[in-house]
Amino acid sequence: MDSKRMKTVVASGIAALTLTASTALAQGTATQGTGNNAGSAVSRQAPAPIAGEQTRIDLGQWEYEELYRSGWRAEQLIGANVIGQSGEEIGDVENIMIGPEGKVLSIIAEIGGFLDIGDTHVNIPWNEVQFTSGKESVKVPLTEENLDQYSLFGDEEQLGRGAASRIQRMDDPATGPRVWRATELTGDYVRLQGGEAYGYVDDLIFNRDGTLRAVSVTRDVGYGNAGPYAYPYYGYGYGAFDPGLDYYGLPYAEDEVADVEPFEYEEMDGSVFQ
Incomplete structure (x- = not known):
């Protein structure tokens, strides 16, 4: 497959991944609420902030200390080497999937080398990504035997896992909160x-x-x-x-x-x- 066609296929696949995850979130949260309202009727009002800051921060009080101490940047992760279960370099990170609440759900990686089928793309849940010490790379539990468990398209349960505990569904779910790429x-x-x-x-x-x-x-x-x-x-x-x-x-x-x-x-x- 030529490189231009491959890029088109990958872009379409990731877009489908985003749509699938977003549909799952919308369907799975029709009656969700927060606090004492959990399980109540679907809200028909625009949702309150469900990601990032809940109140407007005065920039005069905004400090960088926490970001310097424990922060990391998307650009550090995108392009990082991916290390397989056996310790071999098998590819690199291409994107980061982020849930409506502003939390990372998974990474999209292009892998190859140890596969007979050539380069392919996989969707790896965030809780299965291990950061290596001393170098910009991540280790993932991928093997040739379990590769099919990390399909780019995944399944709805996996894609939406833990991402939408406080979503209020809007009249048109298609315009509501969704999974997005960094x-x-x-x-x-x-x-x-x-x-x-x-x-x-x-x-x-x-x-x-x-x-x-x-x-x-x-x-x-x-x-x-x-x-x-x-x-x-x-x-x-x-x-x-x-x-x-x-x-x-x-x-x-x-x-x-x-x-x-x-x-x-x-x-x-x-x-x-x-």
Whole structure:
């Protein structure tokens, strides 16, 4: 198969994976609620924030300490080597699947070398990914014998596992929260509260358990120092994010972002690879 056709097949497969997972989440949470409302009737109102920060954070109180201490970046994981069960390098990470609540569900990896069928793509649940020490690589429990358990398409139960404990279904489930890929946000334009163009998303910063905590933004030239700058991640329900959009909205005005200090990637001592 030529490389152009292979890329088309892979892109279609990952898109189908996202759609399958999202459908499973919508179907599996029609009567879910939170707290004392668990099991109550389906809400017909727009959902409250279910990912990222639940309340708007004053940037004057926003600190990088936690991100420096225990954060890791999507760009550190995407492209990392994948090590198989036997200790051999078998491929690399191509994408990160993120649930509606802003937590990593799985990684998509391209693997090959030990297979007679050539290169292929697999979907590996996050709780089966082991980070190696001292180098940017991950170890996964893949063997030639169990490969079919890690299909790119997977099954609905696996794809939706643990991702939607607080979703409220909207009138049209197709427009509601869904599983999304890290590359659907990185590179997007960033707008401020009034719609002003501000920059673009440079990277995503997660904590050790795979929760998305911040969005790293490179400012447009008109704002002086390009940065990057890290801002709290606001997800579904806050009016700041939808993976189908080509921009990410920061709920801040220009004067609020003016005094934020640049985020220094080299200061991050909590990399998952350490």
